[in-house]
Amino acid sequence: MALRIFRLVAILCFPILLAACGQQSPPAGPSKKVVVASEASFPPMEFVEDSGAIVGFDIDLIKVVAAAADVELEIKNVAWDGIFGALKSGTADVIASSVTITDERKGQFDFSTPYLRAGQVILVRTADKGAFPDLASLKGKRVGVQISTTGAERMQKEPVELKQYNTAGLAVIDLINGNVDAVMIDRPVADYYAARKAEFAKKVVVAGEPYTTEQFGFVVRKGDAELLAKLNRGLEKVKDDGTLAKLEEKWFR
Incomplete structure (x- = not known):
């Protein structure tokens, strides 16, 4: 009798066990990649x-x-004039592209903790090294900037003939060709063109010290607290273990 009861219970329970197995969650797929626009x-x-x-x-x-x-x-690789739109639309999740942290941008996006301090400088032809010691000396001159940058914003306040370019490189090419008298650009980039990029080295030079003090940060969509926390946690680690300092040495020295 006991054996019959056991068999009956087993028969009755078998469909229930099958149903329970069918309700198990499928194995988790690969985690979604975070798309970085630069x-x-x-x-x-x-x-x-x-x-x-x-x-x-x-x-x-x-x-x-x-x-x-x-x-x-x-x-x-995303063009500068579309990079913030890519973030807003969800085409990208992070911007890693030398973005200066400003109050205006913070109103639309969230920023990581700052990872680099920089500033805007004037780049001129080597022959004009002493001709433009300050912004006042650029009055009436043709000054190149990249569109929608803090350099463009800064020079819009000055009495100059402003020429805007889609990329910083195009502005520097026009400088060498004599189509502008100066270019306002981030200090690390100006130093690179003046000293390390073969086709530009010795043709251009940084004139004076930075006219602004800026900090760069990674950018995420407003309210993406989870991703922002991960980026900040990673930044803290690479600052603490010396990796950030090594990268600065690699690219800026």
Whole structure:
């Protein structure tokens, strides 16, 4: 009798066990990659090398920050005039592209803790090294800037003939060709063109000290607290273990 009862219970319970098995959650798939937008025409911060790879200080930094925070990345080259739109639309999740932290931008996006301090400087032809010691000396002159940058914003306050370009490199080319008298640009980029980029070195020089003090940060959509926390955690790790200092030495010295 006991055996019959056991068999009956087993028969009755078998469909229930099958149903329970069918309700188990499927194995988790691979985690979604975080898409990073970077305007790769701003050496040494971010640029495309001969192999086609996107490289630079910001690229190295976002990679080590992501690794420290256990985040998988996909890096995309996005034009500067569309980079914030890509973030808003969801095409990108993070901007890693030498973005200055400003109150206006903070009203629309969230920023990581700052990772680099920089400033806007004037780049001139080597022959004009002593001609423009300050902004006042640029009065009435043709000054090139990249569109929608803090350099463009700063020079709009000055009595100059402002010429705006889609990339910083185009502005520097026009400087060498004599189409503008000066270019306002971030100090690390100005130093790179003046000293390390072969086709520009010795043709251009930084005139004077920075006219602004700025801090760069990674950018995420407003309210994306989870991703922001991961980036900040990764930044803290690479600052503490000396990785950030090593990257500065690699790209700026």
